[in-house]
Amino acid sequence: MAEIVAIKRVADTPLRVEADGPLLRVILASPPANALSREMLKRLHEAIDRASTDGAVRVVVIGAEGKVFSAGHDLKEMNGRRGDADRGRAFFEETMLACASLMQAIVRCPKPVIAAVDGLATAAGLQLFASCDLAVATDTATFCTPGVNIGLFCSTPMVALSRNVGRKQAMEMLLTGETIDAATAREWGLINRVVPREYLNPVVTKYAQTIASKPASTLRIGKEAFYRQAEMPLAEAYDHSVRVMVENMLARDAEEGIGAFLEKREARWED
Known part of the structure; x- marks a missing residue:
C-alpha cells in the first residue's frame, strides 16, 4: 500500500505525491484537463526537486487521474491576463520559462523518470511525458500538438517532441495538429510500450522496480x-x-x- 506523504490542493490544481517503497509517484489530480497551470508547474517542479535529493527515492513515476493525462497549459488562466497593462506578456513569459525549467529538471533529475500515460496528452501535456526518460501508455491513449489549430504553434512542446521522434514525424504533428494513436506513437518512438489500461500500473511498476534494483x-x-x-x-x-x-x-x-x-x-x- 502506497503511503501518501504529501497532498497539495491549491484552488483547482491538486497534485498528489505518494511514496511507494523506492518509487515516488507524482500524480496530476486535477481532472478533467489536468492543466499545467502556474501552480501545477510549481508543485511538479517541487516534487522533482525533492526526488532529486531524497536518497530513499530511486525512480519517479508521473501519472494522472481521469481520462486526460494533461491538456497542457491552462489557457483560461493565460487568456485572463490579457487585460494586464502589458497584455499578459510578463505572465506568458514567466509561465513558459517555468514550464521549460520543469522539463529540464526532469531531464537533469539524477533519478530515472517514467511517465504512465492514459488518455489524451496534448501540447505541454505531451511535452511533460516526452521529457521523461521512459513512457508507457494505454492502448487508448492519444497524442497531439494542436496549437496550430488555435493560432499558437506548439514551439516549446516541439523541443521535447523533436528529441523523441524523427523530424518528419515531429513536423507532421506540429503542422497538422492532428491526433495520433498509441500504436503510431510507439512506432515513431514517442513511447516505449503500449498496454491495456488494466495493465498500465502493473507494467510501469515492474519497469520502475527493475530499474530501482540497479545501483x-x-x-x-x-x-x-x-x-x-x-x-x-x-x-x-x-x-x-x-x-x-x-x-x-x-x-x-x-x-x-x-x-x-x-x-x-x-x-x-x-x-
Missing part, C-alpha cells in the same frame, strides 16, 4: 551522460563518454558488480 550511482552517471552526449558532435560525445566510462569503472559499485559477475554471486551495492 543508484550507476543510474545517475548513466542518465547524465546520456543526455549530455546527445547534445554533442560525434567525436566530442565519444571523448566525454570515455571519461565517464573510466570514472565509472573506478567506482566502488562497478568494481563490486563486475567482481560479482565473474564470481557468479549476487552483487552487494553500496550506492
Whole structure:
C-alpha cells in the first residue's frame, strides 16, 4: 500500500505525491484537463526537486487521474491576463520559462523518470511525458500538438517532441495538429510500450522496480551522460563518454558488480 506523504490542493490544481517503497509517484489530480497551470508547474517542479535529493527515492513515476493525462497549459488562466497593462506578456513569459525549467529538471533529475500515460496528452501535456526518460501508455491513449489549430504553434512542446521522434514525424504533428494513436506513437518512438489500461500500473511498476534494483550511482552517471552526449558532435560525445566510462569503472559499485559477475554471486551495492 502506497503511503501518501504529501497532498497539495491549491484552488483547482491538486497534485498528489505518494511514496511507494523506492518509487515516488507524482500524480496530476486535477481532472478533467489536468492543466499545467502556474501552480501545477510549481508543485511538479517541487516534487522533482525533492526526488532529486531524497536518497530513499530511486525512480519517479508521473501519472494522472481521469481520462486526460494533461491538456497542457491552462489557457483560461493565460487568456485572463490579457487585460494586464502589458497584455499578459510578463505572465506568458514567466509561465513558459517555468514550464521549460520543469522539463529540464526532469531531464537533469539524477533519478530515472517514467511517465504512465492514459488518455489524451496534448501540447505541454505531451511535452511533460516526452521529457521523461521512459513512457508507457494505454492502448487508448492519444497524442497531439494542436496549437496550430488555435493560432499558437506548439514551439516549446516541439523541443521535447523533436528529441523523441524523427523530424518528419515531429513536423507532421506540429503542422497538422492532428491526433495520433498509441500504436503510431510507439512506432515513431514517442513511447516505449503500449498496454491495456488494466495493465498500465502493473507494467510501469515492474519497469520502475527493475530499474530501482540497479545501483543508484550507476543510474545517475548513466542518465547524465546520456543526455549530455546527445547534445554533442560525434567525436566530442565519444571523448566525454570515455571519461565517464573510466570514472565509472573506478567506482566502488562497478568494481563490486563486475567482481560479482565473474564470481557468479549476487552483487552487494553500496550506492
